[in-house]
Amino acid sequence: MTENTQQGPARGPQDSTPALPTTYAPAEVEGALYERWVERGYFEADAKSDKPPYTIVIPPPNVTGSLHLGHAFEHTLIDALTRRKRMQGYETLWQPGMDHAGIATQNVVERELGKEGKSRHDMGREAFVERVWQWKNESGGQISGQMRRLGDGVAWSRERFTFDEGLSKSVQTIFKRLYDDELIYRAERIINWCPRCLTAISDIEVEYEEDDGELVSIRYGEGADSVVVATTRAETMLGDTAVAVHPDDERYRHLVGRTIKLPLTERSIPIVADSHVDPEFGTGAVKVTPAHDPNDFEIGQRHGLPAITVMDEHAVITTHGPFQGLDRFEARSAIVAALRAEGRIVSEVRPYRHSVGHCSRCKTTIEPRLSMQWWVKVAPLAKAAGDAVRDGRVTIHPQEMEKRYFDWVDNMHDWCISRQLWWGHRVPVWYGPNGEQICLGPDDEPPAGEGWTQDPDVLDTWFSSALWPFSTLGWPEPTESLAKFYPNSVMLTGYDILFFWVVRMMMFGLYAMDGQVPFGTIALHGMVRDQFGKKMSKSFGNAVNPLDWMDKYGSDALRFTLARGANPGVDVPIGEDWVQGSRNFANKIWNATRFALMNGATVAGPLPAPEQLSATDRWILSRLNSVVAEVDAYYDDFQFARLSDTLFHFAWDEVFDWYVELSKTTFTGGGEAARVSGRVLGEVLDVVLRLLHPVIPFVTETLWTTLTGAESVVIADWPADSGFRDPAAEAEIAEVQRVVTEVRRFRSDQGLQPGQRVPARLTLGGTLLAPHEEAIRQLLRLQPAAEDFHATATLPVAGATVELDLSGAIDVVAERKRLAKDLAAAEKEKDQAERKLGNEGFLAKAPEQVVAGIRTRLAAAESDIARITAQLAALPQG
């Protein structure tokens, strides 16, 4: 029972509350409901509260983004978790905010500038950054309005942005600490360079794809001293500084240590032996371009080779007369043509499929580039991140995902954190006129004097996102919020960003918060796919705007569909038909509640003791409590699909179908029995609506407040299993369901219309069915047997007999067919059971209850066979 339940005499809702509209129209009311929740501050979190904390931070969406189905999915799940915890009495914080999305945002604003015929270089860094802020304030963050549509119960007063003042201070603080601990360093290495975004990106921002390229074999040197090398990137030969062969390769042993002339140039390059060369690939000899290939860079390091950069940041050739000014792909053809003219092309394979890296942001082919960048030395941080999961301080759901996590943290490369952008946290390092390099904390003044300049690069957006679980709470200040809400309870996000984000939060959380994990649980969800299980993409044309479906079917319908598809870590397909189905469910709840209210459903007064209840009432209450327990267990295990499905079937099939139908005669009968059932129905609805609220908050709010007259289901108590179970009542109702189903099948086989009244005589004496005669008659449209009653069909069911008078209209053929089919099924069942019971191994080794179960089945099958055989014999010939 809820704290809002009002004591006192029963009152119909008509007395004090407006009747529900006859039509369920979600789009018209959802917005107002949400605004009221926000105004009343239900979603705000109080750091001074003495309730236990429950914290989830939003995986911050890009400031450039708008709500897509992936967000809708993730937010539905987080909202369900936090709404339930709030109802359970936790001080619940769902922390909202966005990230500044360095590359994406800069791209957006640069495109705008482009339309005005300007570039960011025309306006300068400071003015450009100001312009981006202006864009952010005017056009950014559309998603927060859309989150309201969805019903997200976030603490809006705490909304944060990775680039706001406080979070920027967090970034600078941790940078300085890592720098001082020598976990951040600067080094010249080969990095992944995007010649379109004009910045370095980290390894995980590179997407590899099979592309059609070409494999060209080129002869270097002359005559007997020549070697043939194969390459897919002929244009880089201008930067070759060696040819490498395997040290054990007999074919080339005589050449190692000698030099060879590099075609098209005046340079001679050495032939070196390196055990990393694969003698099986191509000719076994490879060209070495240390400035344009990561593997070649390593060979170069091992052999002290120079690294010659032959392209600029746009990937345009900068050297060698005829090729200068060509971009890399033009240069490739030109160089192959030039080599062919010299007779140096030994073979060409075209197309040659091979794996090529692309910028995850703009799909441009990555150009490995030698450059000076900032790095995080991840080894000690990743070790700690791995250990936290290994020793159980952090658990991953579903558990199978742990392996992927370990594979990643245990083999992580240093993280390139500098980006050649203007929009982002600038590296807080200054260089002095005499080669000084100092790192500034947030409270330090930049060095005075001539000749000091700040590093021009900014930090990877993930660097600031990694601080999100604590920077949003005020870190590095020792705030009350930080004390109350850190560590977070759960990190719920997609498995696709386990490496991008989760690992980084783990590393930085453990480091910044003195070994305290950022969250106790990582719950991973899958990706939203279309109704055929295909990945959604704009280019494929199957992307859906969730707002359209929310307009059409209501936010609850979208949410329920997503929750119902959410198996842990598994992709969830979604189609419009399914959203429509969820809308139908909401509509069903709506109408069932209307019906209940019209029939005196109430939460007023104490629930009558079991002795005062009918078996039907005890049955539904018994089931209700089982469902409460099941749903709770599913919630604790992030089984959104199962809890949604459980509630769907319990509400629709059991409450709104069987219970309501079985109780109709009670309600029409009036009196004390009707009053008692009204109270039970009120109780069941109250609990079901509260159980459903976290998943479908809007429709449940309207119905629950109407039913109870209380303020809001958002702040209602979460239902608890009272422990009440009544197996006898459950068995009794199962018998009722069985007889009703059997007779309905008979009626249907006989071609009777569903509403057609048929005279019948029920012999129920001594069976569990006896108290339910009225309800059974009602459900089966059976009229009392009159004087001239003449049974033309006799159905023995569950120890009782139902005789019908179809006035000779019985369809013997249909009935014989039906019975023959049932007989065959029963005989098959009997066969299987007998075979098992005749198996000594089974009897000896199977658990007792399984054997008993088979015995029961055998008995049931035998009685079915007897019953059906009798029915067949009783049928008129014909």
Added chain:
RNA sequence: GGGCGUGUAGCUCAGCGGUAGAGCGCCGCCCUUACAAGGCGGAUGUCGGCGGUUCGAAACCGUCCACGCCCA
């Protein structure tokens, strides 16, 4: 190339050792006074193939085939 995963009803997916399930779709009947966004009834599967373990396999093991994802 390495790793992970998936193949169950027309579609999308649960089930993961003890009678094959759901939603949607399909067929038939019905506007039965909460709901046609509904009700009643029905059909539909050698649980990818082949071996093995087991009293018993959709489930466990091996293998093959077909897809997917991640990493190189």
